[in-house]
Amino acid sequence: MSEDEFVKALKGIEGIISVKELTEEEKSEVLKLEEQAEKSVLMGLCRGVNVGVRETLNKGRVFACATDRCFKWPQSSYIKIVCGEEVIGEDVNEQPRLERLKSEGNIVAGTLVFYREKMRLLKDRRGDTMVHILPLEIGEIMGKKAIAGSPSPPADMYLKSRMGIDTGNSALGTVLIGIDA
Secondary structure, X not given: OOHHHHHHHHHOOOOEEEEEEOOHHHHHXXXXXXXXXXXXXXXXXXXXXXXXXXXXXXXXXXXXXXXXXXXXXXXXXXXXXXXXOEEEEXXXXXXXXXXXXXXXXXXXXXXXXXXXXXXXXHHHOHHHEEEEEOXXXXXXXXXXXXXXXXXXXXXXXXXXXXXXXXXXXOOOEEEEEEEOO
């Protein structure tokens, strides 16, 4: 499989408008920007770690993809709020499960669920609480298992600038897609 064939396959995904394979230097810069972003408070709650971007950057080949509003994100949970090993909350995309969790008295804000019985941990151990932004399973592309990561705003801006994409256009985003070489 040539590089051009894989890039062509990525460009064939609805909503992906541009693709660039990242160099080692670009991967290092994205990781540095993610580490800086992780020092900030996420969602007004606590610090976070972008597990998805980190795992994607560790793949043999990593592609930055510019996306438009037609891009369909995988319908899997991509946010977990944890305190140590305990899951305090998470993103839930399955409507029946979301309704069941709400009926059980959990706090639901959009697709984000906070588990009622775990909320005390958020109060008592706030310093141990972290937001994990998870990798997204996107199946196979040309026979290769692929995962995706959603970059932080600073990394998104960097990737757009490296790809020649208008950094001021809020209708365009980025996603990192990684595969084993």
